Amino acid sequence: MHGRKHAQIETLRARIAALEERLPASGEEMAPLPTSQDPLALPGGLLHEVFTDARRNGAAMLGFALGLARPLLGPGRPALVFVQMAGEAQEAGLPYGAGLAHFGVSPESLLICRVESVVELLWAIEEAALCRAVAAVIADIGRPHKALDFTASRRLSLRAADAGSTVLLLRYGTGREASAARFRWRLSPAPSAGMAFDARAPGRPRWRVDIEKGRLGKGAGSPGFFLDWTEHGFAILDRAEPGAAGVAGAPSSGAASAGLGNRYSEAG
Amino acid sequence: MLHLPAWATDTLRRAEPGLPPDRPLALWETVRGGMRLCAVDRHAERAGLSPGQPLSDARALCPGLIVREADHEWLAARFADFADWHSYAGPIVSVLPEEGRHKPAYGTLGIDIAGVAHLYGGEQAMLDGVTTRLENLGFSVSGAIAPAIGTAWALARHRPGTILAPGGEEEALAPLPVSALRLPEATIAALGRLGLKRVGQLYARQRKAMQARFGSLFIARLDEALGRGNERLVPRLPAPERHVERRFAEPIGLIDDVLATTADLALRLAGQLEREAAGAQGFHLFLYRVDHKVMVLSVNAARPTRDPGHIARLFAHRADRLGGEYDAGFGIDMIRLAATTITPLAPRQDGAFAPPDGTADLVRLKDRMASRLGPLAVSRTGFVDSHIPERAVRLEPAIAPLPDDPRAAPDPALPRPLRLLPAPERIEVLAQVPDGPPASMVWRRLPYRFLRASGPERIGIEWWVPGEEALTRDYYVAEDEAGRRFWIFREGLYAAETREPRWFVHGLFC
Known part of the structure; x- marks a missing residue:
């Protein structure tokens, strides 16, 4: 009885996967991603969520996101898009062109987009992810929003998969919602080893x-x-x-x- | 040419529907210390009132008179809107100044209908259509069509409804009074004293003698009226270089309908541009409301384009940003899509063999974002030649063209933070020595203790900038126990510039 049900579920899953022409969305069944020398050089087209506990870790978040995005940059995809709420610039700081070089990103390739509302935020992420020249979209989301639910993340992950550009959502706080992101990271800065x-x-x-x-x-x-x-x-x-x-x-x-x-x- | 003799009072009646329709209405203004009428409506005119009469006389003559003080600015502004709206009929619309009055003008409207009349089924049908439409709205209007502005001006006032073919000016104007020549009142009175009452009487006179007596303006006006001048209409709206339009039998109101029409129009405009092998950067959508207002939506593209889908999308995003600003009033009965800043754009085949890189895609992305989020919301980093960190980098609109000489980025060897706070934030710092690295700080009400710090990097003021009064800054990169790094600076050199240096957080390092 139990076995039949299980088999049925498996068939349904396979059918859904066939419809969507991609791997099943549940994390456990995914094959390990092919990686190169750098274990974090992940392929494009994925939705990542990066969490940290507090707002003051924002620079560590941005650095990590740039590090993930850098291997995706190339002649065919020369651009990165950074999306931020317009009101959060003073609190979180604006990406500083002169500091980007340290992470191997040239300032000209970063498009900074400031939005007024979460609706515009999602629109901008989606729109940027659909662009074939964009390697990655980094969205700095300072506060939890109701609109950032499973549906929204599912939508973003499908967009990312369609267009092949990676979407990185930088989130702050300890709360977690259900999400369709392929990866969820939790970061905190760590004391460095010193010079x-x-x-x-x-x-x-x-x-x-x-x-x-x-x-x-x-x-x-x-x-x-x-x-x-x-x-x-x-x-x-x-x-x-x-x-x-x-x-x-x-x-x-x-x-x-x-x-x-x-x-x-x-x-x- | 349209002449609206009672425009001021008609507009007032439309703006204040509560005014009783059958009572005379007049506007007054203060002229040389006295209150005089400046505009009268039909009823008041029938009662014997005329502009220039003292207000008290008018009140005595016509007991039921309603009077209002004239607000010329308001009237002129309304008339300007009204004139813009008339660009539905022809692309160039101009408000003609009143002779001898230096006030804002209203009352006479010139429309260039060259090459437009056939759209209405001929000049006669066009004139009838335009005037009937205004009469239905409650305006008294008279119009005429003539090859020259001066001729049309005269005919619209004295022979309404005339449509004059080139060559007939002298004959048509001969029986008209000399006041049809747009002359100052003093000149008209002087002509009258000489017994010159009709325009036809002037034809045989010697020009030199007349010029000596009445001035060159008189001769110029006479020539203009007879179609011998070279007068042009001064357009109110920028004349579009290319445009396509659509009229509606029934006014539309929904923004979705407007956008659907825009997509169609974009397709036609693109066809036009493609035939000319051109592209445009500025696109303007004119929405003509039935109640005499024109709404203009403009979008700009980073590069010349003629892609109809892209143009339509830009307007769709621009419309998203409108929100409450969009007001169709009683409906929109015509939409015009115009293109400006037209430059040659070679014909090109998109698709099959286009290179797979996304540079064109990126340009379109910037356009779309700028049209939806506002042109300033999408930016890229630009470098300025300055040592002061907040001046060295500025955000430039992403759709602006790249500068020809990109300024070199700052020295990558210098430590620069990943995030810069737009305004440095004041902090309390403990340092072991007044001019040493910081040991701990309180930032945003949280304490931080630093284990490591490097610096200082001394950044002086730009003394060559006029009015520069800042103090020297010493920047440190400080790392706290948890590994967070801050870019903090001490303002003022200890002892040399100040006894109590202040500390600020300016940026966050990864």
Whole structure:
């Protein structure tokens, strides 16, 4: 009895998937995404939700989003779109052109779009995601909104899949709604390892990342890990908690001799 | 040419429906310390009143008279709207100034109908249609069609309904009084004293003698009336370079209908532009309301285009932004779509072999966003040659053309935050030494303790900017216990510039 029901559900799921011509939306059954050297170089066309607890982590959020978006930029898709509510500019800060270069994004490629209402916000995200020249849409959403429900996220994920551009929703707070996002990240900034020659100066940006939904490819860390930003992109640190004194863990990609490579790249 | 002798009072009656329709109405103004009538309606005219009469006389002559003070500004503004609306009939509409009055003008309207009349079934039908329409609305109106402005002006007042073919000016104007020549009153009186009452009497006179006696304006007016001048209408609305339009038998009101029509019109306009191998950047939608108002919606494209779907979408987004501004009144009976800033655009085949990159898509995206969210809402970063962080970067409208010499981005080796607060926020800071790095701060009522800090990067004032009075800033990148990084600065050099430097948060680092 139970088995028949299960089989029936499976058939229905397969039919829906066939109708939509894409993988079933439930996270557990998804195959791990194909990844390259960088475990976070995810393919385009996905909807991500990135959460952090407090508004003051906004810069860490933007940095992470730019890091995810950077591998998607290319000659065919040269643009990034940043969407923000017009009233939140002072609270959250505006993306600063001169600081973008550090994340490998040229300021000319970032289109900044300020909207008045959540309706306009969703419209702008959707419209930008449909554009074939847009690699990723980064939406900075400071407050929870009723309109950002499952329907809205489903719509956005379909748009993203259709057009092949990634949509990143930056959300703040601890509340979670049902969502059709393929990935849900939870971020917080983490103390950096310090500069190689001056332990009292801040080193490379570091995040603590928890994947609440979705799965990374083989070789990537477990659901909770630490992440550094290097000149070559993201580097996942070893499982061990990095020491505060500056003995950083090894990047999981790249260098042959982890400790040495790490020190060299910091020096450079 | 349309002459509306009682426009002021007719408009007042339309604006104040409570006025009794059968009682005389007049407007007065203060002239040289006395209150005199300046406009009278039909009833008042029949009762023997005329403009220029003192108000008290008029009251005595006509006991039932209703009077109002004339608000010339208001009347002129209403007349301007009224004139704009008449561009439904012909693209160039102009309000003709009243002779000898330096006030805002109203009362006479010139419409250039060259090449338009056939749309109405001929000039006679057009004139009848236009005047009947105004009469139905309660305006007294007389009109005439003539090859020259001066001729039409004279005929509209003295021979309403005339349609004059080129060449007939002298004959048609001969029996008219000399007041048909748009002359100042003093000149008309002087002509009268010489027994010159009819225009025809002037033909045989020597021009030189007349010019010496009455001035060159007189000769110019006479020539204009006889079609020998070179006078042109001064259009009120910018004359569109290309336009297409549609009229409705029944007025429409819904914005959806308007947009559907716009899509059709865009298709026709695109066809026109394509035949000329041209594209346009400015598009204007004129909505003619039945109650004499024109609504104009304008959108701009970043690059010349003639893609009908794109034009229609831009207007659809612009309409979304209208919200409560959209008011169809009693309905819209004509829509015109016009294009400006037309530049050559080579014929091109879209589709099959177009390169797969999305640059064109991106341009269209910017247009769509700017038309829906407003042109200032969509921006990109532009660099300005300045050391002061908030001046070094500014947001430029994304649809503006890229500057020819893109200014070099600031030195990437300098630490610059990912997010900049538009206005630096004042904070309380503890530092171990007054000119050292910060140890802790209170920002937005939350305490932060810094474990690491780098800096300072000293940014001086731009003393060459006039009126610059800021203090030197020392910028630090400070990281707190949780790993958050802030870009904070101390304003003023300790001891050299100030005894109590103030601290600010200016940006957030990742």
